[in-house]
Amino acid sequence: MLISPAYAQAAAAPGGDMFVSILPLVLIFVVFYFLLIRPQQAKAKQQRQLIDNLKKGDQVLTSGGIIGKVTRVEDEKTIMVEIAQGVVVKVARATISDIVNKPVPANTSNDNAAKTGQKTAGGLFGRLFKK
Structure with missing residues (x-):
């Protein structure tokens, strides 16, 4: 026989697939919020304070x-x-x-280090690895 019989299969669960497909979009929005939107709002607030305190x-x-x-x-x-x-x-x-x-400010760590002749660890990697 050349034609194989088609068997009925159980239907997939409708709720789980929708959540899995929306999850990456939600994660992308959260990343954009913390990397782009929130720092921009903080910078705008700082600029408003600067202008108000002239x-x-x-x-x-x-x-x-x-x-x-x-x-x-x-x-x-x-x-x-x-x-x-x-x-x-x-x-x-x-x-x-x-x-x-x-x-x-009168007392900063860079000023104290410069007076005592110590080198400061600059940047992110300097603080992480404490050169």
């Missing part, structure tokens, strides 16, 4: 690369920045990318 006398760097000293905080959107003696420009607060003259 005060007269701060030396700032704009996103255009101009360095100047804050002479007056006008409102929540603009500040006046002196970029040269007698040259004051109005700048949007959102364009401030950094405060140049940040106060440095």
Whole structure:
């Protein structure tokens, strides 16, 4: 006989396959959240705090690369920045990318190591392997 008989097989369980197929998508979303979204939110929060804490006398760097000293905080959107003696420009607060003259903490491990002549282990691998 050339044709073989077809036998009925039991149906597969419907619930388990759907969970297994969705699991990789959920894992990819979790990885993206912790590697991309969460650090970006933290950076945006830090930038908002930096802009909110601007005060007269701060030396700032704009996103255009101009360095100047804050002479007056006008409102929540603009500040006046002196970029040269007698040259004051109005700048949007959102364009401030950094405060140049940040106060440095007095006791840091790198300062102590530099004073005592010890080498510090830099980077991730230096801390892991303690060279």
